[in-house]
Amino acid sequence: MSDESSNDTLPHYTWPLLLAGQKALVTGANSGIGKAVATGLGRSGADVAINYITDEDVAEAMVKEIEGFGVKAIAVKADVSNEDEVRAMFNTVLDAFGTLDILVANAGLQRDAAYDEMTLEQWNKVISVNLTGQFLCTREAVKEFKRRGVREEVSAAAGKIICMSSVHQVIPWSGHANYASSKGGIDMLMQSMAQELAPLHIRINSIAPGAIRTPINRKVWDSPDAYAKLMKLIPYQRIGEPEDIAQAAVYLASDMSDYVNGSTLFVDGGMTCYPGFATGG
Ligand code: NAD
Numbered sequence: 001m002s003d004e005s006s007n008d009t010l011p012h013y014t015w016p017l018l019l020a021g022q023k024a025l026v027t028g029a030n031s032g033i034g035k036a037v038a039t040g041l042g043r044s045g046a047d048v049a050i051n052y053i054t055d056e057d058v059a060e061a062m063v064k065e066i067e068g069f070g071v072k073a074i075a076v077k078a079d080v081s082n083e084d085e086v087r088a089m090f091n092t093v094l095d096a097f098g099t100l101d102i103l104v105a106n107a108g109l110q111r112d113a114a115y116d117e118m119t120l121e122q123w124n125k126v127i128s129v130n131l132t133g134q135f136l137c138t139r140e141a142v143k144e145f146k147r148r149g150v151r152e153e154v155s156a157a158a159g160k161i162i163c164m165s166s167v168h169q170v171i172p173w174s175g176h177a178n179y180a181s182s183k184g185g186i187d188m189l190m191q192s193m194a195q196e197l198a199p200l201h202i203r204i205n206s207i208a209p210g211a212i213r214t215p216i217n218r219k220v221w222d223s224p225d226a227y228a229k230l231m232k233l234i235p236y237q238r239i240g241e242p243e244d245i246a247q248a249a250v251y252l253a254s255d256m257s258d259y260v261n262g263s264t265l266f267v268d269g270g271m272t273c274y275p276g277f278a279t280g281g
Helices: 032-043 056-067 083-097 120-148 177-200 215-220 224-231 242-253
Strands: 023-026 047-052 073-077 102-105 159-164 202-209 264-267
Touching: 023 032, 023 083, 032 047, 032 056, 032 102, 032 242, 047 056, 047 083, 056 073, 073 083, 083 120, 102 120, 102 242, 120 159, 120 177, 120 202, 159 177, 159 242, 177 202, 202 242, 215 224, 242 264
Parallel strands: 023 047, 023 102, 047 073, 102 159, 159 202, 202 264
Antiparallel strands: none
16 A cells, blocks of 8 residues: 555654753664654764664664764664673663663563463563563663752753553453553653653653554554555544654654653654544444
């Protein structure tokens, strides 16, 4: 399905320099949402570290593209579910940039199965990348934010964390119990961090995307039949684009959202408005 046939009225995405001088790390940044977020942060003036686990060539091409916006960029390989690799990644980023202001904990995956057929391996893989991975990365970011405090010249906050959640932190998902559990867990992880760290002026929020056009969910948008079925779930009548999430991430990373803490921003075209009840249920 072409972009034109499914999305004929996209917004005019704009990237004001809201993040000039800030240093950002995006995990799972060389595909889909992470790629758009890393690019959007760079366009908005931040230096960007691109975490990846496969496809080094894509990450390196992104470094060149983002440097073209007049900021610094590096690519850092690490498995976010591996404590040693996460620590090494933060050391690399801090060596390259001096400090960190923004973490977008985005890396995630699915291992779908009917409930009684789900293996422990499928369960553990999803929880370890989607939930434990966010714990490991946010913990390292918080250490740096606490150590350094506010840099008044770039932001009113001592650091900003954006957890990539999903509408499935509130919508149960048959056949995806591991994934929905990981995203429900992210909600409580995010809110607990926000409660604990707000007095230090560290802001933590989540983005809950609906259906976004990326490789993770290709089968729901890459044929006209699938796309028509998807539209029954989306009142706004278009699939989300990765740039829709990038715009939300720039907002949550900037001082425009300085009084937003412990919140989830749903970017879902109204999917969580329960469209099945639009005609009375
Ligand atoms: P994607 O598959 O395009 O990107 C996922 C990225 O995570 C890839 O770069 C992948 O290599 C990386 N990754 C996977 N395991 C990793 C690991 N162990 N360490 C480091 N990186 C790892 O999918 P996407 O749609 O861009 O998903 C990004 C995030 O958005 C995920 O957390 C996903 O759950 C969430 N999300 C996506 C949608 C959607 O509709 N696409 C909806 C809701 C939430």
